[in-house]
Each structure stands twice: as structure tokens, then as C-alpha cells.
Amino acid sequence: xxxxxxxxxxxxxxxxxxxxxxxxxxxxxxxxxxxxxxxxxxxxxxxxxxxxxxxxxxxxxxxxxxxxxxxxxxxxxxxxxxxxxxxxxxxxxxxxxxxxxxxxxxxxxxxxxxxxxxxxxxxxxxxxxxxxxxxxxxxxxxxxxxxxxxxxxxxxxxxxxxxxxxxxxxxxxxxxxxxxxxxxxxxxxxxxxxxxxxxxxxxxxxxxxxxxxxxxxxxxxxxxxxxxxxxxxxxxxxxxxxxxxxxxxxxxxxxxxxxxxxxxxxxxxxxxxxxxxxxxxxxxxxxxxxxxxxxxxxxxxxxxxxxxxxxxxxxxxxxxxxxxxxxxxxxxxxxxxxxxxxxxxxxxxxxxxxxxxxxxxxxx
Ligand SMILES: [Zn+2]
Ligand SMILES: [Zn+2]
Numbered sequence: 001x002x003x004x005x006x007x008x009x010x011x012x013x014x015x016x017x018x019x020x021x022x023x024x025x026x027x028x029x030x031x032x033x034x035x036x037x038x039x040x041x042x043x044x045x046x047x048x049x050x051x052x053x054x055x056x057x058x059x060x061x062x063x064x065x066x067x068x069x070x071x072x073x074x075x076x077x078x079x080x081x082x083x084x085x086x087x088x089x090x091x092x093x094x095x096x097x098x099x100x101x102x103x104x105x106x107x108x109x110x111x112x113x114x115x116x117x118x119x120x121x122x123x124x125x126x127x128x129x130x131x132x133x134x135x136x137x138x139x140x141x142x143x144x145x146x147x148x149x150x151x152x153x154x155x156x157x158x159x160x161x162x163x164x165x166x167x168x169x170x171x172x173x174x175x176x177x178x179x180x181x182x183x184x185x186x187x188x189x190x191x192x193x194x195x196x197x198x199x200x201x202x203x204x205x206x207x208x209x210x211x212x213x214x215x216x217x218x219x220x221x222x223x224x225x226x227x228x229x230x231x232x233x234x235x236x237x238x239x240x241x242x243x244x245x246x247x248x249x250x251x252x253x254x255x256x257x258x259x260x261x262x263x264x265x266x267x268x269x270x271x272x273x274x275x276x277x278x279x280x281x282x283x284x285x286x287x288x289x290x291x292x293x294x295x296x297x298x299x300x301x302x303x304x305x306x307x308x309x310x311x312x313x314x315x316x317x318x319x320x321x322x323x324x325x326x327x328x329x330x331x332x333x334x335x336x337x338x339x340x341x342x343x344x345x346x347x348x349x350x351x352x353x354x355x356x357x358x359x360x361x362x363x364x
Contacts, residue, residue, distance in 0.1 A: 036123045040130065047264070048232030049073070049130045059120035060103045068094035070121075071102060073129065077294075078139030079105040112138050113295070114286040132266065134274055134294045135225050135236035138284045150292060150312030151283030153239040158281040158316045160241070161211070165204040166190065169215030174249050181255045182268065186214065189272035192303065193280065196310050196328075197317040211241070212279055216249035230264055234296070235271050237278040245275050257299055270302045282312050307332055 036056060044050045055070055071094040074080045080102070103119050110117050113128050121129075166186075173179065183203070190201035204210050220226040225236055227248040237245040247253070253268045254260035277292045285292040290308040305313075310328065319325070 040123065040126060043127070044130045047130065048132070048228055048230070052126065052130055055121050056126050057120060057122060058098050060098055060100065062098040063096050064098075065096055067096040067098065070129070071105075074102070074105045074109065076137070077109075077133075078137035079109050081139075109138075112284070112286050114288050114293075128295060131295045132231040132234050132298065133296070134271075134278075134284070135227075135233035136278055136284065136294070138294055150285045150287075150290070150308050152281055152312075152316070153283055156281065156316070157240040159199065159211075162198055163200045163202060164211040164243075165202050165206075165209070166212035166214060166243075167204050167207040167210035169207060169213065172215035172217050172221075172249070174216045174253060177253060177255055177268070185255050185269040186272050189269050189276055189303070192273065192305055193276055193313065194320070196305060196320055196323050197280075197313050198320050199280070199317055210243070212243040212245060214245045214247075216247045218249045221246070231298075234266055235275050237275040239278065240281045243279060245272075245279055247271065247275075254299075263298065265299050266296065267299075267301045267303075270296060270300070273303050273305075277309065277313070280313055281316050282309070285309070285312070304335075 037053065040053055040056065041050075044053070051066070052070055052073070055064055055067060058064055058067070071080055075094075106121065106125065107117055107119050109115075109129075110119075110125060115124050115128060116122075118125070168179075168183065168186075174182075187203065194200060201212070207213060218227050218229075223238075223244070223246070225233075225246075227233060227246075227250065229248075229250045230252065233248060234251055235245070235247045247268070252260060252262040252265045254262075254265040255268055257265060257267075273291045274294075274296070282292050284294045285308050287293060287306065287308040290306045291302065291304075292309055292312065296302060307329075
């Protein structure tokens with residue numbers, strides 16, 4: 001009787017060992033720390049990419065069940081293109097091995113998102129991957145201005161007119177925010193871009209003829225970029241001169257965090273600022289503080305253009321004659337950007353801007 005109980009226990013342990021062994025082969029030293037796991041778990045509980053938490057601290061050579069899902073994420077946002085896959089390794093049939101090609105993709109991601117290069121799915125990288133973000137791919141166009149961080153779409157498309165009309169879809173909207181509040185938030189966002197470039201945005205009621213068409217959609221909505229419910233992808237927009245700007249209607253959109261109490265609340269104006277950058281022709285930036293950084297924090301407002309955004313958009317459209325670069329630089333300094341300016345002091349743009357600023361201050 002006693003022996004049979006021991007035998008059944010051994011069988012039970014063996015069963016669980018065999019059950020988990022093939023799907024989790026990380027060596028003991030690579031098991032993520034309890035603190036990292038609990039912190040990320042608390043932060044991203046029940047959010048879109050929460051399941052990715054099990055890949056924390058994975059690195060070259062590891063095999064973890066379901067890793068193909070995170071590879072799909074990397075492919076979707078421009079990090080595992082066809083060229084970096086084996087011929088027989090189609091996107092629909094990705095394997096679960098952290099191989100050399102995936103390591104390159106992780107390194108590229110860390111570089112593009114301004115993260116520390118560790119070549120593994122460390123805490124900082126996982127936090128970035130699991131955060132809500134823009135649906136536009138991070139890979140736009142490699143530019144000659146290597147010292148800057150902004151990017152454009154392929155071919156550097158831009159609008160050829162200086163006055164652009166925008167309209168809201170009469171059918172694709174949300175009902176939990178007053179439509180006049182939505183319009184005011186979007187108007188403010190357009191206004192901030194207008195302040196720095198000689199382009200005007202005017203609201204029109206004629207949706208069908210508008211240059212920029214704004215709407216709230218959920219799931220599959222007719223373009224090839226379906227939305228994914230709460231968090232994950234928040235919005236996307238198309239490059240010039242397409243003009244489509246889509247928000248995921250499933251998000252907990254907010255124009256006032258006192259009214260929108262959800263912990264998953266996303267500031268509409270902040271996301272609009274970012275998507276209008278795409279509408280104008282900007283890709284993603286690796287500068288975390290910039291509007292064109294692809295990730296946004298929940299329950300936070302980020303509506304002020306940064307030097308990287310201004311440099312990028314002015315390189316396309318020129319400067320608004322009323323734009324005062326000196327006072328802009330002063331506000332950048334007062335908001336703690338002096339350190340970053342110093343770090344990028346060899347940048348052609350920063351140098352040019354500094355000289356212009358100096359000349360302007362001398363004249364004044
Ligand atoms: Zn974006
Ligand atoms: Zn869309």
C-alpha cells in the first residue's frame with residue numbers, strides 16, 4: 001500500500017515534469033526575477049499583450065512555447081520582414097525558438113525605441129512591447145540625417161497644399177464623449193502642428209471631400225489593419241496624401257481624466273497629436289519624449305511638440321513664419337530637454353537651430 005502511494009506520487013511528479021519541460025526550458029539563472037514579474041504583471045494585468053509576460057528575460061537559444069506569437073508582433077511592427085526569415089519559415093508558421101534572426105530583430109527594436117541594447121527580452125523591452133501603441137509600423141525609411149531620430153515614410157511623401165480640410169465620419173464615432181469635446185481636442189492638436197509649419201487645418205462638414213477623414217472604428221474596418229479591442233493598438237493613420245486617421249473605438253478614450261476613471265484611459269488629444277504627425281508624413285521617432293514615439297502611457301497627457309518633432313516636420317514643410325524658435329528652445333530647456341540637446345550636439349539640425357537661435361538672440 002505504502003509503496004504504491006510512493007509510486008503514484010513519482011508518476012504524478014513525472015507527469016508534471018513532462019508536461020512543463022518542453023515548453024519552458026530556461027535555465028535557472030535566466031528565470032525572471034520575482035520583482036520584475038510582479039511589477040509588470042500589476043502594470044499590464046488583463047491588457048492586450050499581457051500574455052507576453054512569460055517571455056521575460058528570454059534570450060538567444062531559448063525555446064518557449066508560444067514565442068511565435070511575439071515573433072508575429074515583431075513582424076507586424078516592422079522588425080521581422082520577409083528578408084530576415086528563412087524560405088520555409090513563413091509568418092503563419094513561425095517557430096518558438098529565440099534564434100539569431102529574432103535576436104537581430106530585438107536589437108533593432110531596442111535601438112528604434114531608444115532602449116538599452118541587451119539583445120534579450122529584458123524588463124525594459126517587455127514593458128515597451130506590452131504597452132499600448134500606435135498601429136503604424138516602426139520601419140519607415142532610413143534617412144541620411146543619421147544624427148536625428150525622426151523618420152519619414154518611404155519616398156518622403158508630403159502634402160502639396162498649404163490648407164487642408166478635415167472632417168469627422170458621421171457614422172463612425174463614439175457616444176461616451178460629447179462630440180463637441182472630441183472636436184475641440186482634435187482642433188487643439190491640429191493647431192499645435194500648425195504653429196510650427198505653414199499649413200492650416202480647417203474643419204469641414206463635407207466628409208466625402210475632406211483631405212483628412214477622421215473616424216472611430218473597431219475590429220476589421222475595411223483597411224488591412226484591424227483594431228484589437230481595449231489597449232494594444234490604439235490608432236493609426238496613413239501617409240500623405242491619403243488622409244485617413246482612425247481611432248480604435250474600443251479604447252477608453254478621454255478628454256478629461258476626472259470624468260474617465262478607467263485605469264486604461266487614453267488621452268484622445270495626445271494620440272491625435274501623434275497620428276496627425278503621420279498624416280503630415282512623419283514616421284516614428286526613437287526619442288521617448290517626442291510626440292512621434294510610438295508608445296503612450298495610460299492616463300497621461302503628452303501634447304507638446306518636441307525638438308525632434310519640430311525638426312522633422314519643418315524639414316518637410318518649412319517653418320511657420322510666426323514660429324518663434326528661440327522661445328520654443330527656451331521652453332524645451334525649461335522642460336528638462338537641455339540634457340538631450342547636449343547629447344545630440346553634433347546633430348546637423350540642432351547645430352543649425354542653435355546658430356539660428358544665437359543669431360536671433362543677438363538681433364534681439
Ligand atoms: Zn505612430
Ligand atoms: Zn483603419
